Amino acid sequence: MEHEIICLGCPNGCHLLCTSKPGGAVDVTGNTCDRGADYGREELLEPKRTVTAVVRTDSPRVPWISVKTTRPLAKPLIPELLEELYRATAALPARRGDRFIENFRNTGVDVVFTRTASLEEAT
């Protein structure tokens, strides 16, 4: 079966034509780089997205701090991750790149802070 997929690998947004073959293989055409072929295959078999959100902190100075997943996460797991993030509280100070959640649900995906928030001065 053929699927037309817009590649999200970069802002070029190539139109990929992905065909699933018996045995789980996927043919990808229309890509202009190797990442496009990988993206098409993955989008058909197990679509993933990078998740960005904000997490409540323990400091009124910076009440919410932004975070991201270090790699794209399987789509069905995204609501679970968001719930966990919104129920959590981050302790300040925090530095950009510090890990907030390690290896979420054994996916190998971490959640890290995307900004630095100190207690002394606004960033």
Added chain:
Amino acid sequence: MIVEAFVGNVPENAGFGAPPGGTNTPAKVISHMRDLEYDAVVIGAGAAGMAAALRVHAAGFRVAIVDREDHLGGILLQCIHNGFGLHWFKEELTGPEFAERLAAQVREAGIDVYLNTTVMDLVADNGMKSLIACSAEHGVLSFAARAIVLAMGCRERNRGNIGIPGSRPAGVFTAGLAQRLINIDGYAPGKRVVIIGSGDIGLIMARRLSWVGAKVLAVIEILPHPSGLTRNIVQCLHDFDIPLYLSHIVSRIAGQDRVEAVEVTPLENGTPNPAKTFRLECDTVLLSVGLIPENELSKKAGVQLGHDTGGPRVDAHLMTSVDGVFACGNVLHVHDLVDFVADESSRCGGNVAAYLGAGLSAGGQGRVQAGPNVKYVVPHAYVPGQDTQFSLRAMIVKKRGTLQVKRAGVVIKRKTLQHIKPAEMIYFKMKGTELGPAGPDPAPIEISVE
């Protein structure tokens, strides 16, 4: 439920514009004005201001950055999504990460930064420019500088700008304001949302709202094509099964105290067909209907504005009509990618350094004109023999189109473009040799796409 997890327990002091410690202290009585002198003062500490200041500083000049907000980085801090930095830092980053990288360079360079400081007035006669600013911390400051860089960014068009009929209930937000409420202050602006306009900020907010548990009912676009990037249509709308109504308008906003519904009408041959109007029950309306350069200070300085970009007109050196006053970033024209803002602003900083030092190339400049299917081209002038980076905004959607540059009626460059669309700025460079030999009175060039 995601939405309850997100909006519960908002700290009391997480209100709009939660200030840093400094502005919570009572204002001191100001008895005198402090006089400061720099080679250049940059107004705005966003990506544009920082990139420009870094370049001026690197050339050995004394430069200061003034910003009314409490942080370096401007609007980037609330743009928590990824997709930034691929060109400028060669790495995919979120907005706050991009801002912090630049801010770290500014701090490392030891550039003087005046935060929480609002510029009140800018007087730019020839020679020295003077700038009056004030803040709770510093009192009233008077800056004198030989060069000024305008890097104030842009603001959002709002309901008044597009004139939507109906009542005036609470619950109508610009997309950027909603983004700030969610990402900085921790408030979800509503639960059932209709977004007007398919610009990138609106699309990004469709996803963001879905991820905090709100239901986005539809995106309504007046044009027959999306205004945002294709990838954002996919990852922000298709992923959440949010319908996009092209060639549709919101013909009425209904509700007394709070938005209760919007009425949506299709356009047929450019005219609304009221017979096909339908109603969407919602409590919130977001507007993503374009950005306009922030021109208040530019006007005070007597800078000439262009109808095409909405921002200052600039020459080949990104200098405005006022000698020594430069402009870059979204105050000059609205960009879609911060990477291009940084690149343009860094070049602007280089020109400022040349102005302060050896002087800008004195060669005659020729006019740059927007040809067929082009809304605008920046800069508005060129110097023959000098490499020039052009930014232009197309007015048509076309696959495998052609960009063409004519000088005195003769084609001097043709280039094939894979995708032409208004949503994506066309950024291209011409070599000095392509632009012809230097001369006293260069012919205008005209840039078009088809």
